[in-house]
Amino acid sequence: MRFSEILNLVRLNLIQNKFKVLLTSIGVIVGAATIVCVIAIGRGGKADVAEQFRNLNAGALDISYEQSKEKSGFSFGGSVPSSKSGDTAMPMSDRPDFSGGDFPSIGGGSIPDFSSSRSSNSSSGDRSSRSGGSGFFSEFGGGFSGLFGGSSDKKNTENITLSTDDMDDIYSSVPGLSESTITYTTKQDIYGGNIEETESYTVAGTLSDYADLSNLSMMFGDYLSDADNENKSKVCVLGYNASKNIFGSAEEAYDNIVYIDDRPYSVTGVLAEQGTVESGISADEAIFIPYATGIKYLTGSDISPTITVIAEDVNNIETVTENVKTVLAASYPNAEFTISDAGSKMEAANKSNKTLTLMLIAMASIVFIIGGIGIMNVLFVSVKERTQEIGILKAIGGSRKDILLEFMMEACCISLIGGIIGVLISFMISPVLSGLNIRMEMSATGALIALCFSLVTGTVFGFYPAWKASKLVPVEALSSE
Amino acid sequence: MGTEQIISMKNVCKSYKMGTERLSVLKNIDFSVDKGEFTAILGPSGSGKSTLMNIIGCMDTLDNGTYALNGIPIHQTKEKELTSIRNHEIGFIFQNYHLIPTYTVMQNIIMPLLMRGHDRKSAETDCREIIDMLGLSERIQHKPSELSGGQRQRVAIARALCSKPSLLLADEPTGALDQSSGTEVLRLFTKLHEMGNTIVMITHDMNVAKWAQRTVRIVDGEMFEDKTN
Structure with a gap:
């Protein structure tokens, strides 16, 4: 049939x-x-x-430090605040071993920072210090830690602030990196535009390459430049939602003035809408300012930045991570840094x-x-x-x-x-x-x-x-x- | 009338297992039908005539003996080939018509040709003459349930004829019909016989058997009378 x-x-x-x-x-x-x-x-x-995860690069490694709140053992002095110049932390190589009274902390603990800040930063509020910086102090600190603190398990009791120097140090020492940047976030009071009473917004201090590394696209204007950072210019780039909330629209926000911590910042750019992100800074809600500007006018060195490095080869992430740890261990022998790799998250x-x-x-x-x-x-x-x-x-x-x-x-x-x-x-x-x-x-x-x-x-x-x-x-x- | 044999059976035996015992239904049957003959197999209920019809129609196998249909040794043939033989050599006409209720008259009639591999259009063309002859032209799009008993049987006859078989095998063709419809069908059988068709008709009714050219009587699985009417 x-x-x-x-x-x-x-x-x-x-x-x-x-x-x-x-x-x-x-x-x-x-x-x-x-x-x-x-x-x-x-x-x-x-x-x-x-x-x-679109703001993340698959080869990106985020390096941050979180100081432990637990204070164990006893401390000889701990860290004395370093100079609050308002500038970026000094390069490690330029910094004298005795500068700022950087006493190594023994067994953890540090002198609390009593300096007031009007803004609450994402870090613990402690000032930047290094447990040794180099050579003798590094060895000394490590030795004392071992003796008194019993910190063979690193307890992150030291007050450490990562800096552009650390970023440069990692970038120059670790092979197989294509790019690096450093960011921090802080909550700041904002007014301007349609806002009648101050509102709290996330302000991110970034370098000029942050937009590229985080795949951010602009709706109006340009992202922050190297010159903005070097001159510590009071300029900012608004996230899409932030621009709408403050000025009613992105178009209205562009080239306008927003007050951050009572200082006027010129809006030189507005980001296109990025959507919700799982990791990193929520770009739509944030205000981006030059890294150095933020340190000078908003936070001082009272920040907990994140260094982001990009591995050239995603398959080499593990090796790069180990190398980053080695470089950081040389500078901060008693600290354990949080290194999260974006690829693994994804x-x-x-x-x-x-x-x-x-x-x-x-x-x-x-x-x-x-x-x-x-x-x-x-x-x-x-x-x-x-x-x-x-x-x-x-x-x-x-x-x-x-x-x-x-x-x-x-x-x-x-x-x-x-x-x-x-x-x-x-x-x-x-x-x-x-x-x-x-x-x-x-x-x-x-x-x-x-x-x-x-x-x-x-x-x-x-x-x-x-x-x-x-x-x-x-x-x-x-x-x- | 030719002398070439369509059916040739020798010593055919058939038994069925009934519980622990074997029931012999056909006992050493010798039976032959010549080409063009109209034969009636007459017998009471339980005499074995339906079993004989099933064996003649290649729907059942025999236990012993030999059976040749149109020269083909059926007793040595496998089921797959028997299917083809049923399609090519035999036209079945059943007491209860056995039409497929969901198909139309035309679809029922052309079914053997479709089974043979014809396409629908050519099958319909091939059957048109038979449909006209049986007076079913106006009914081809009807379902069997929309026809009278006599009409249904005519559809069954048309289905049996359309494949131009060597043998028309009718099992109690008038059993489900009233007298006038039955007579009409028997007249049609006579006509088909006159046209040269070989017909074997199974019946329990002497009056129906009289319409045939020859009557073979079967009782308790044995043939005991073979007469020309």
Whole structure:
């Protein structure tokens, strides 16, 4: 029998039993809709991760220091505040070992900083100090720590502020780095534009290369320049939301004046909308000022900056991390720095997203199996109901292959119809799910996979009943009631 | 009327297992039908005539003996080939018509040709003459449920004829019909016989058997009378 004629017979049978076909395919409808939604949610999750990490470079390493609040052992003096010049910390090589009374802390602990700051910074508020800086003090500090502090496990009791010197030091000493930058954030009172009362905003002190490294794009104007940093200019770049909140619109904000800590800053640029980010500074809400300007006018050295270096080769991240640790250990033997690698964060987020997607796919597969069993049951009933018809077909010359194909095609068509309905339903419910804050990225691939799954379900679960039908003995089938 | 044999059976035996015992249904049947003959196999219920029809129609196998249909040794033929033989050599006409209820008259009639690999259009063309002859032209788009018993049987006859078989095998063709419809079908059989078709008709009714050219009586699985009407 021609395949086209078998399909025609299948069509006739399905048309005759529309309602039964619909009921039979419910399992597949649910399965297909689930598969499409699961894939869409998975893709949405992936896109979310990509968006949230888009300000990160895969080869980026963030280096920061967090001083432990716990004070263990006893201290000989600890750190005495270094000069509050308001400028960047002095380069390590230029700094005399005795400058600022940088006494090594023994066993942790430091003299608290009583200097007041009107602004709350992201750091603990302690002043910059180094446990040794170089040579003797480094050894001395390390030795005392070992003796009195029992700090073979580094307890981060010292007051350390990373500086542009450390950044340069790492950049020049560690091979395989393509770029480096340093940033800090602080909360500052802002007014200007439409703001009637001061509001607290995140102010980020950055170098000129921050925009490129964080993939920030401009809507108006330019990002901060090297000259702005060198001249400690009172200029700023506003994040998209910050510009809207303060001035009503990005356009209005550009070339306007905003007051940060009562000092006027000229808005030289407004960033394009960046969206939510998982890591780093939330660019939309922040105000960016030159690194040195912030230190001079806002924070002093009372900051906890993050140095970001970019590895040339993402695959070398581990080596680069070790080298960075070695360089930092030479300068700060008793400190342990937090080094987070953006690639790992992204990988971890993607991995968890993948796990979730796999779990949902497993769920959808179970739905398909249940749907398939439903099809099998209905086909068994159908074979039973149509035993006489099978007998007639066999009596007039229908071969086993014809009967097998007819029933198989019927199962496949039922599942395919179910699959198509399921895909359509999934596209219809996607706006509803999106309305429930579930991000979905509908795709043709998802629909295709769902249809393939449906077809496979029909083929697998339709085979046995079809095979049973094809094996019926004509004379017995004909005489069945 | 030719002397070439369409059916040639020798010592055919068939038994079925009924619980622990074997029930012998056909006992050493010797039976032959010449090409162009119209033969009635007459017997009461349980005599084995339906089993004999199933074996003649290649729908059941025999335990012993030999059976040749149009020269083909059916007793040595496998199921796959029997399917093709049923399609090419035999036209079945059943007591209960055995039409597929979801198909139209036309779809039912052309089914053997579709099974043979014809496409729908050529099959419909090939069957047109038979449909006209049986007076079904106005009914081809109807479903079997929309037809009378006599019309349904005519559809079954059309289906049997459209594949131009060597043998028309009718099992109680008038069993489900009223007298006038039955007579109409039997007249049609006579006409088909006159046109050169070989017909074997199974019946329990002596009056129906009289329409045939020859009657073979079967009782308890044994042939005991073979007469020309």
